[in-house]
Amino acid sequence: MNAERTAVFAVAAxxxxxxxxxxxxLLIATVPPPAVAAAFADPGVAGAxxxxxxxxxxxxxxxxxxxxxxxxxxxRWNAVPRSLALFALALPLAFPPIASGIVLLNVVGLRTALGxxxxxxxxxxxxxxxxxxxxxFFVSGSFVAITSFAAFAALDPAYEEAAATLGASxxxxxxxxxxxxxxxxxxxxILLAWLRAIGEYGATSVLAYHPTSLPVALYVxxxxxxVEAALAIAYGFVVLVGIVVGLQWAIRxxxx
Numbered sequence: 001m002n003a004e005r006t007a008v009f010a011v012a013a014x015x016x017x018x019x020x021x022x023x024x025x026l027l028i029a030t031v032p033p034p035a036v037a038a039a040f041a042d043p044g045v046a047g048a049x050x051x052x053x054x055x056x057x058x059x060x061x062x063x064x065x066x067x068x069x070x071x072x073x074x075x076r077w078n079a080v081p082r083s084l085a086l087f088a089l090a091l092p093l094a095f096p097p098i099a100s101g102i103v104l105l106n107v108v109g110l111r112t113a114l115g116x117x118x119x120x121x122x123x124x125x126x127x128x129x130x131x132x133x134x135x136x137f138f139v140s141g142s143f144v145a146i147t148s149f150a151a152f153a154a155l156d157p158a159y160e161e162a163a164a165t166l167g168a169s170x171x172x173x174x175x176x177x178x179x180x181x182x183x184x185x186x187x188x189x190i191l192l193a194w195l196r197a198i199g200e201y202g203a204t205s206v207l208a209y210h211p212t213s214l215p216v217a218l219y220v221x222x223x224x225x226x227v228e229a230a231l232a233i234a235y236g237f238v239v240l241v242g243i244v245v246g247l248q249w250a251i252r253x254x255x256x
Contacts, residue, residue, distance in 0.1 A: 024238060031235045039232035048217035049236065055129060055213065056197035059137035063144045063193050068186060071148025072174060086149070089142040097202020100139050104207045108134070131208030136197035143196060147189025151182035191248045198240055214240070 040046055074082055092100055108115040108125040118125055125131040155178060163173040179186070201215035209216060214236070222230035 027231065027235055028238060031231050035232045036235045036239070039229070040236055044212065045214075045217055045221075045233060045236075048212045048214045049240070051129065051132060051211050052198050052214040053240070055133040056136050056140075056194055058133040059140060059197045060190065060194045062133075062137050063141035063197075064190055067141055067144030067189075067193075068148045068179075069174075070145045071150075071186075072152045072178065074145075074149045075153040086146065089145050092138055093142050095139075097139060097200065098206055099202075101135060101203035101206025104135060104138055104203060108207075125207065127208050127210045129208075129211055132204050132211065132213050135203035135207045136200050139200050139203050140193040140196040143193040144186075144189045147192070148182070148186050151185035151189070152178060154185075155181055187248065191245065194244050194248070195241060198244065199237065 040049065074085055077085065095103065105126070106112065108118065108131075110116060110119060110124070110126050115125060123130060125134055159177050159181065160173045163177045164170075168176065199215060200213075201219065204213050205216055205219070212220070214233070218230055218233045218237075221233055
């Protein structure tokens with residue numbers, strides 16, 4: 001019976017990997033690296049890659065600074081308000097990406113009071129780098145908050161109670177006890193948020209089509225030059241994901 005269960009799990013894992021990773025492996029096998037290098041040598045594509053990396057990094061900083069403390073706080077709320085808060089956080093994850101862009105445009109578009117005020121003070125969010133980052137934050141920030149909530153909720157409160165007994169303030173107990181214990185799971189949520197932000201197209205294309213992010217550049221290339229040219233840029237996303245995962249691994253190795 002145990003052998004049968006193990007076989008079922010193994011088949012499920014192999015099947016999932018084949019479905020999810022197989023197309024990516026085929027992409028890597030069929031697109032020569034020189035073609036990828038040539039694609040990213042194009043100033044437009046290289047600039048789009050810089051926009052995506054910079055905007056996603058800014059979105060990630062905001063998501064981390066807000067999402068981790070929010071997740072920590074939510075576990076203390078009563079069941080009903082906590083459920084409502086988690087529902088609100090899950091909404092951006094359920095929206096079609098284009099709908100997220102429309103929602104944001106309705107709040108910070110140039111015809112709105114907030115959008116006009118920001119533009120008048122030199123911080124326009126439509127067709128700007130800040131707009132790209134805002135769109136990426138909106139679609140990815142919930143990953144950090146929800147994952148952090150789950151990580152902190154799984155902790156034994158006795159650890160923080162012991163810290164409080166020894167005179168630690170709530171902030172000190174969070175920084176020195178709760179956060180280190182939950183760090184692996186929190187880091188996983190941060191990684192998911194960063195990957196989601198880098199790949200965002202829909203919300204970004206509605207709110208801030210310019211400056212061009214890499215997903216937008218990929219769509220423009222597909223529309224104007226066809227699949228063959230777009231494949232090289234798609235390969236570039238594999239490289240970007242590798243960079244992000246590598247950075248996350250390096251940080252986790254030294255922090256966790």
